[in-house]
Amino acid sequence: MAAAPAKGTAAQAPHRVAVAGASGRMGHMLIEAIRASGDCQLAGALDVPSSPAIGNDAAAFLGHASGVPVTADLQAGLSQAQVLIDFTRPEGTLAHLRACRERRVNAVIGTTGFSEAQKQAIAEAARDIAIVMAPNMSVGVNVTLKLLQLAAQALATGYDIEIIEAHHRHKVDAPSGTALKMGEVIAQAVGRDLKECAVYAREGVTGERDPSTIGFSTIRGGDIVGDHTVLFAGTGERIEITHKSSSRATYAQGSLRAVRFLAGRRSGLFDMFDVLGLR
C-alpha cells in the first residue's frame, strides 16, 4: 500500500503499467511486484490468444481482483498504459512494440534471444518512444558486468576466458542473454569482437584452446532461476566471478526501476546501466 502523502503535499499519480506475457513466469512476478509497489498501477495485461488466462482477472493467481482482465487485444491492453513491460518472446515483443509506437506507450523489454535485425527494429522504434532494454534487470548482474569490465582489462593476456551459465529446464534460448552480454562487455574491454572470438560448443578432437577465444557453456535443468560464472583461467591461478539469482523478484524490481526511469521521457534506447547510473 502507498504511504499517505504528508499534509500539504500532493500525491503523485501512479505509473500506469501494462504487462505482456501476463501469465508467464515473469508476468506473474511483475504483477505481484506492481501490486506491492505503492507507486505503480496495473493498467493492462496481455497474453497470447491461446492462453487459458484470457478473460481472467490478471491478479487472480494471487487471489486478488485487479479489475484488469488478461487480453490478447493489443488496443485494449495498451489503452490505459503509459508503459509496457514485456517479457515474452522476440516475435511477440516486436509485435507489441509496433503497437506501443503507434500509441506512444514507452516500453521496458526483458525478453532475450533477439536477432541482429530484431535489435535494429527495436532501435528504430526508440526514435518515437522511450525504451529500456536489458537481458538482465537485476542490480546484481549489472554491477557484475562492471566488475567484469575491470577484470577483463587487467587480465586481457595470459588468461583464458570462459562463461558458464545455468537455467531452468523451460528456458528456450541459449546461451542466455546475460551470458552473451557478459561476453560482449568482456570482448569490448579486451579489444576483441565477440562475433569473431565466441566459441559456443566443443566436441571431439578440438585441438588446443585458442587463447583469443571466449568460450560459452550452457546448463539447463530443474528450477535453476539463473546462475552465471565468468572464469579467467591463468597459469597457477584462476579467478571466478559469479552471480546467482535465487528469485525472479530481483528482475521484477529492476523492471519497476526502469519504469520510474522512463517517466517523462519521450524517446531513446536505454539499458540498466542508464537506469542504475552505472555508465
Ligand SMILES: NC(=O)C1=CN([C@@H]2O[C@H](COP(=O)(O)OP(=O)(O)OC[C@H]3O[C@@H](n4cnc5c(N)ncnc54)[C@H](OP(=O)(O)O)[C@@H]3O)[C@@H](O)[C@H]2O)C=CC1
Ligand atoms: N531481462 C531479464 O531480467 C529477464 C529476462 N527473461 C526473459 O524473459 C522472457 C520470458 O521469460 P519467462 O517469463 O520465464 O517465460 P514464460 O514462457 O514463462 O512466459 C512468456 C510469456 O509470453 C507469452 N508468449 C509466448 N510467445 C509469445 C508471443 N509470440 N507473443 C506474445 N506473448 C508470447 C507466453 O504465453 P504462453 O505461455 O501461453 O505461450 C507467456 O505468457 C525470456 O526471453 C527470458 O529469457 C526472464 C527473466 C529475467
Ligand SMILES: O=C(O)C1=N[C@H](C(=O)O)C[C@H](O)C1
Ligand atoms: O529465461 C530466464 O529465466 C532468464 N533469462 C535471462 C537471460 O537469458 O539472461 C535473464 C535471467 O538469466 C533469467
